[in-house]
Amino acid sequence: MDEKPFLEIDNLSRRFPSTEGGEPLTVFENLNLDIFKGEFVCILGHSGCGKSTVMNILAGLDKSTSGAVTMDNYEVSGPSLDQGVVFQNYSLLPWLSALKNVTFGVKARHPDWSKKQVLEHSYKYLKLVGLDDGAEKRKPSQLSGGMRQRVSIARAFAIQPKLLLLDEPFGALDALTRGTIQDELIRIWSGSDQTVFMITHDVDEAILLADRILLMTNGPYARIAESVVVDIERPRGRAEIVHDEGYYKIRNHLVTFLARRSKEMAGRLEDGVVVGQPVSVNPAKENLIKKEKTKTTPELVPVAS
Amino acid sequence: MLKSLNLRAALISITLLFALGGIWELATPKVKSATEMTEYEKLMGGADQEARVPPPSKIIKLAITELSDPFYDNGPNDKGIGIQIGYSLYRVLAGYFLAALIAIPFGFLIGMSPLAYKALDPFIQVLRPISPLAWMPLALFIIRDSQASAIFVIFICSIWPMLINTAFGVAGVRKDWINVARTHELGSLQTAYFVILPAAAPTILTGMRISIGIAWLVIVAAEMLVGGTGIGYYVWNEWNNLDLTSVIFSILVIGVVGMLLDAVFAKVQRAVQYQE
Numbered sequence: 254m255d256e257k258p259f260l261e262i263d264n265l266s267r268r269f270p271s272t273e274g275g276e277p278l279t280v281f282e283n284l285n286l287d288i289f290k291g292e293f294v295c296i297l298g299h300s301g302c303g304k305s306t307v308m309n310i311l312a313g314l315d316k317s318t319s320g321a322v323t324m325d326n327y328e329v330s331g332p333s334l335d336q337g338v339v340f341q342n343y344s345l346l347p348w349l350s351a352l353k354n355v356t357f358g359v360k361a362r363h364p365d366w367s368k369k370q371v372l373e374h375s376y377k378y379l380k381l382v383g384l385d386d387g388a389e390k391r392k393p394s395q396l397s398g399g400m401r402q403r404v405s406i407a408r409a410f411a412i413q414p415k416l417l418l419l420d421e422p423f424g425a426l427d428a429l430t431r432g433t434i435q436d437e438l439i440r441i442w443s444g445s446d447q448t449v450f451m452i453t454h455d456v457d458e459a460i461l462l463a464d465r466i467l468l469m470t471n472g473p474y475a476r477i478a479e480s481v482v483v484d485i486e487r488p489r490g491r492a493e494i495v496h497d498e499g500y501y502k503i504r505n506h507l508v509t510f511l512a513r514r515s516k517e518m519a520g521r522l523e524d525g526v527v528v529g530q531p532v533s534v535n536p537a538k539e540n541l542i543k544k545e546k547t548k549t550t551p552e553l554v555p556v557a558s
Numbered sequence: 559m560l561k562s563l564n565l566r567a568a569l570i571s572i573t574l575l576f577a578l579g580g581i582w583e584l585a586t587p588k589v590k591s592a593t594e595m596t597e598y599e600k601l602m603g604g605a606d607q608e609a610r611v612p613p614p615s616k617i618i619k620l621a622i623t624e625l626s627d628p629f630y631d632n633g634p635n636d637k638g639i640g641i642q643i644g645y646s647l648y649r650v651l652a653g654y655f656l657a658a659l660i661a662i663p664f665g666f667l668i669g670m671s672p673l674a675y676k677a678l679d680p681f682i683q684v685l686r687p688i689s690p691l692a693w694m695p696l697a698l699f700i701i702r703d704s705q706a707s708a709i710f711v712i713f714i715c716s717i718w719p720m721l722i723n724t725a726f727g728v729a730g731v732r733k734d735w736i737n738v739a740r741t742h743e744l745g746s747l748q749t750a751y752f753v754i755l756p757a758a759a760p761t762i763l764t765g766m767r768i769s770i771g772i773a774w775l776v777i778v779a780a781e782m783l784v785g786g787t788g789i790g791y792y793v794w795n796e797w798n799n800l801d802l803t804s805v806i807f808s809i810l811v812i813g814v815v816g817m818l819l820d821a822v823f824a825k826v827q828r829a830v831q832y833q834e
Contacts, residue, residue: 312741313740313741314737314740314741331740332737332740332741332743333741333743334741334742334743336741337741338737338741340734340737342734344734344735344737344738346735346738346753346756346757347832347833347834348756348757348759348830348832349756357742357752358742361742361743361744362742392832392833394832394833394834412742
């Protein structure tokens with residue numbers, strides 16, 4: 254990929270002031286990451302490692318302490334319709350029907366549209382998630398968790414953001430529903446050139462959906478240790494993908510990372526070490542490690558914690 | 559099952575009503591009719607030495623005559639119950655909506671800004687427990703109009719529950735919903751109108767419902783003080799006339815009107831209620 258990245262994260266740091274006037278808590282520092290147009294990127298790591306903080310900064314809901322995020326040549330300085338967010342708890346407005354929740358987004362995006370246009374556009378996306386059979390007239394409280402998350406996904410896609418951010422969207426769903434909606438998500442995404450950044454805890458989900466999986470070490474001073482390339486051919490199906498020869502290599506790599514290396518690699522890097530883009534790894538092809546983009550050529554020096 | 563439960567409850571209510579009314583009726587000794595009285599008894603104003611609480615039958619009789627012509631007007635001291643209720647309702651609603659006009663925007667301000675909350679809280683805490691009637695002398699002196707003073711008293715007593723509930727509801731709006739507004743690039747006014755208002759509406763309506771209840775309680779006392787017109791004045795006037803039948807009748811009317819006011823707000827409250 255020689256083109257200019259669509260999203261650039263440059264030397265991003267986030268520190269929270271400590272409550273008792275001691276050392277501030279550094280969630281992560283000097284984070285660098287490029288994401289290309291149309292990529293589906295998953296970020297994987299333990300709870301509390303700072304994934305959500307990264308996402309909130311990308312969404313503009315949180316501010317970084319230093320560093321910058323540039324999207325499509327503009328700096329991200331606050332929340333906007335260019336970043337669509339799907340939250341884990343759906344964040345639907347409970348006093349509005351499913352349909353009104355989607356039109357809420359569409360109206361915000363296209364204030365000049367007529368009622369009919371708004372409705373047509375909203376129905377198009379409700380149909381994509383299979384919610385156009387009368388269920389769209391119901392309030393979120395009358396919908397199941399899975400249906401609520403579908404509405405939330407429809408709302409996010411309907412505003413056609415430049416970047417779609419998904420914060421563990423399937424975390425609260427049962428396994429069967431999760432599978433169905435993953436399939437729907439991948440189907441909707443395939444028909445678009447939507448760039449997606451998704452947080453997940455689920456290794457299989459990440460492999461099924463992502464082009465690239467970012468592995469984050471435990472915090473504080475978390476960093477993206479590796480960028481695992483998933484080049485399993487698309488379209489992927491949950492039944493077929495497990496028979497792909499690369500699948501278990503990738504899976505083992507991810508599980509090993511989560512179980513062991515995320516902890517071993519945790520901790521602050523020595524002063525003076527500059528971190529560039531995360532190391533690109535392709536476990537399906539015998540761990541051919543190469544660096545994709547050489548802004549700076551860092552050596553990763555893990556400091557035992 | 560529910561239907562039969564309602565039915566049974568209604569049956570018990572009616573039985574209780576008749577039983578209590580019956581006991582009351584029977585407990586009231588019959589007053590001899592004028593023809594049976596001796597001359598002396600007539601001169602003394604009846605056979606009974608003591609004035610007694612009138613029986614329900616007399617109250618019902620009065621209620622029928624009063625309610626069949628509620629809007630007659632025979633001068634300052636003899637107006638129909640409908641006119642009196644009308645005056646009271648006018649004062650209550652005028653004071654109440656003036657209070658809402660101030661309380662809801664200020665409640666938004668206090669709920670959205672911790673600074674405004676901290677700065678205004680001492681005032682609210684001191685002013686809130688003051689009995690609304692305590693304002694009456696000051697109001698009469700400053701406003702110099704008894705009608706407007708009564709409205710002011712209603713205003714001052716109904717403002718606090720609305721103010722506090724609005725602030726509480728606005729401050730308690732879930733962060734997620736505010737984030738939805740932010741990610742959809744809604745301005746502050748749009749956020750207030752499309753997200754915070756509907757989210758806080760049930761709490762705001764609770765405050766409004768408490769306020770209307772208090773306002774209806776206070777108007778009776780206020781009108782007893784300012785006099786002239788209104789249901790509160792009517793009660794006091796009938797007491798001065800020693801007409802206990804009318805007093806009891808107006809007490810019942812006050813109860814029924816209060817119930818209807820509450821029912822209206824309960825309906826509005828249900829309309830804005832949502833389930834998370």
